[in-house]
Amino acid sequence: MTTAGPLATAIHAAYLLAAVLFILGIRGLSSPKTARSGNLIAAVGMLIAVIATLVDRQILSYTWILAGVVLGGAIGTIAARTVTMTAMPQMVALFNGSGGGAAALVSSLEYRHLIAEMGTLPIDSGVSILLGALIGAISFSGSVVAFGKLQGIFTERAITYPLQKVVNGLLTATILVLGGMTLAGSGGMPVFIAFVGGALLLGVLAVIPIGGGDMPVVISLLNSFTGLATAATGFALHNVVLIISGTLVGASGTLLTILMCKAMNRPITNVLFGAFGAGAPAAAGAGAGGSGGRGATLAGQSVRDVSVEDAATILAYAQSVIVVPGYGLAVAQAQHAVRELADILKARGVHVEYAIHPVAGRMPGHMNVLLAEANVPYEELKDLDEVNSDFERADVALVVGANDVVNPAARTDTQSPIYGMPILDADKSKHILILKRSMKPGFAGIENELFYDPKAMMLFGDAKDSITKLVAAVKNL
Amino acid sequence: MIDSLLQDFTVFILAIFIGYEEISKVPVILHTPLMSGTNAIHGIVLVGAMLVLGSANTPLSHVIGFCAVVLGTVNVVGGFLVTDRMLQMFRKPAGQRGS
Numbered sequence: 067m068t069t070a071g072p073l074a075t076a077i078h079a080a081y082l083l084a085a086v087l088f089i090l091g092i093r094g095l096s097s098p099k100t101a102r103s104g105n106l107i108a109a110v111g112m113l114i115a116v117i118a119t120l121v122d123r124q125i126l127s128y129t130w131i132l133a134g135v136v137l138g139g140a141i142g143t144i145a146a147r148t149v150t151m152t153a154m155p156q157m158v159a160l161f162n163g164s165g166g167g168a169a170a171l172v173s174s175l176e177y178r179h180l181i182a183e184m185g186t187l188p189i190d191s192g193v194s195i196l197l198g199a200l201i202g203a204i205s206f207s208g209s210v211v212a213f214g215k216l217q218g219i220f221t222e223r224a225i226t227y228p229l230q231k232v233v234n235g236l237l238t239a240t241i242l243v244l245g246g247m248t249l250a251g252s253g254g255m256p257v258f259i260a261f262v263g264g265a266l267l268l269g270v271l272a273v274i275p276i277g278g279g280d281m282p283v284v285i286s287l288l289n290s291f292t293g294l295a296t297a298a299t300g301f302a303l304h305n306v307v308l309i310i311s312g313t314l315v316g317a318s319g320t321l322l323t324i325l326m327c328k329a330m331n332r333p334i335t336n337v338l339f340g341a342f343g344a345g346a347p348a349a350a351g352a353g354a355g356g357s358g359g360r361g362a363t364l365a366g367q368s369v370r371d372v373s374v375e376d377a378a379t380i381l382a383y384a385q386s387v388i389v390v391p392g393y394g395l396a397v398a399q400a401q402h403a404v405r406e407l408a409d410i411l412k413a414r415g416v417h418v419e420y421a422i423h424p425v426a427g428r429m430p431g432h433m434n435v436l437l438a439e440a441n442v443p444y445e446e447l448k449d450l451d452e453v454n455s456d457f458e459r460a461d462v463a464l465v466v467g468a469n470d471v472v473n474p475a476a477r478t479d480t481q482s483p484i485y486g487m488p489i490l491d492a493d494k495s496k497h498i499l500i501l502k503r504s505m506k507p508g509f510a511g512i513e514n515e516l517f518y519d520p521k522a523m524m525l526f527g528d529a530k531d532s533i534t535k536l537v538a539a540v541k542n543l
Numbered sequence: 544m545i546d547s548l549l550q551d552f553t554v555f556i557l558a559i560f561i562g563y564e565e566i567s568k569v570p571v572i573l574h575t576p577l578m579s580g581t582n583a584i585h586g587i588v589l590v591g592a593m594l595v596l597g598s599a600n601t602p603l604s605h606v607i608g609f610c611a612v613v614l615g616t617v618n619v620v621g622g623f624l625v626t627d628r629m630l631q632m633f634r635k636p637a638g639q640r641g642s
Binding site: 084088089091092093095096097098101102104105106108109112115116119120122124125126127128130131133134135137138139141142143145146147149151154157158160161162164165167168169171172174175176178179190285286289292293295296297299300301303304305306307308309310311312313314315316317318319321322325422424429430431432434435438439441444447449 | 547548551554555558559561562563565566567568569570571572573574575576577578579580581582583584585586587588589590591592593594595596597598599604605607608609610611612613614615616617618619620621622623624625626627628629630631632633
């Protein structure tokens with residue numbers, strides 16, 4: 067099965083080296099200073115593993131391999147070079163799906179290979195092959211659906227229908243039966259194909275009831291799935307570098323998923339099956355569905371509009387301003403405008419920092435990447451624990467396209483779906499300036515009492531547009 | 544058979560611990576690059592794809608293997624390039640700036 071002799075030893079040594087380089091690469095990612103070289107180290111590890119594989123004597127023909135590498139390399143390069151930073155979550159989802167798809171295909175081929183060679187499926191390789199095909203296929207179709215949601219091809223809202231959990235449960239049971247039949251050697255190829263088909267369907271059905279705001283969790287979970295599918299493939303092929311790398315990624319994705327869920331104070335089962343954000347509940351307050359009307363009311367309270375000039379004055383004469391970015395910043399592509407505003411405020415002696423909620427945006431760390439693109443020094447980006455005590459001393463909390471992560475209901479309203487989620491304490495600053503497109507509720511579909519806070523001022527409009535106007539207004543002061 | 548399975552398992556279990564240890568050190572601001580960097584690393588499945596395509600012996604298995612190699616390469620190349628693009632944007636603190 068494997069190449070023997072000194073060549074085999076060399077290949078194994080190269081795989082070991084690659085695995086070590088992956089680990090060192092990930093270690094490099096633990097600090098902004100070494101992160102870029104860490105990524106490079108991991109890439110070198112990958113190159114070494116690929117070259118070592120090419121000299122393996124199992125490989126009989128190179129034509130197809132080279133053609134595939136050239137084609138895949140071209141697609142990957144073009145995609146990675148042209149994607150905008152705001153589209154990063156869906157790009158990561160798509161690359162992840164490619165990996166999952168590859169793992170499923172490799173497992174399927176190995177299945178064909180073993181059946182052709184031995185007639186039956188040995189139990190140990192069999193289990194690995196089935197796991198690789200199952201998890202890889204779920205990861206592939208799930209990632210494609212996540213991509214579609216993030217790209218806006220179809221609705222970001224959670225899609226629900228009657229008996230959804232029953233349908234998914236039955237499908238899972240069917241897949242398990244088909245897998246069992248394949249292991250037992252009955253049914254042959256058609257059953258295996260049905261098994262993979264069922265897994266693909268499950269990936270789709272599992273992701274459609276998850277709303278856009280929970281995408282950070284879904285993407286890191288799917289990332290971990292592809293890692294585990296890769297590790298399973300490694301078991302099937304008895305290839306150590308696949309096992310190590312796949313498992314590293316599986317562990318990393320799982321850990322990130324747990325961190326995201328903790329940040330929202332919701333168990334993973336609630337994220338996956340809760341259909342959070344399925345639609346605005348019959349909310350108090352008229353026109354919550356998107357009438358976008360000014361002066362919408364919550365229990366008789368009304369929001370306070372502010373003019374650009376007044377907002378600019380408040381910002382310019384503040385001592386310290388904390389910017390709270392949310393997904394709306396990404397949608398409006400306002401990161402460069404925000405940076406410009408921060409620059410002119412800093413030139414006037416205002417202290418500016420950014421408060422980043424762990425689940426702001428659509429993937430872990432989304433806001434950090436966007437602001438980094440706009441050349442905001444990473445030391446000005448503060449996470450929840452670091453920044454929350456600063457709000458009390460801040461003159462202005464500038465909320466740009468964020469909603470649920472600053473909703474005080476998470477602290478006080480036990481009935482609220484987001485109750486218990488740690489939030490940014492924007493309501494504790496002296497003024498709260500909120501840039502918002504309309505009064506439409508955020509992803510969770512719930513009213514935000516912050517907007518009705520006596521200290522809050524609303525500046526309606528596209529975030530980028532509003533900030534550009536603020537910049538001009540501050541310059542004129 | 545059992546011996547080789549046990550060896551694979553040993554590696555698997557140890558890798559879980561290393562993964563957990565290394566990842567817990569990564570700060571929140573680097574979570575996106577971490578995810579996209581590890582995303583590129585699972586592109587190592589390309590190695591598996593090359594091995595099965597290299598020993599393919601029917602037209603269908605060539606096609607399947609070819610697709611696997613293409614997908615695996617997209618994952619690897621795209622993943623590392625996009626991570627590099629992100630990381631190159633993370634600027635040094637003000638004062639020592641200059642790319």
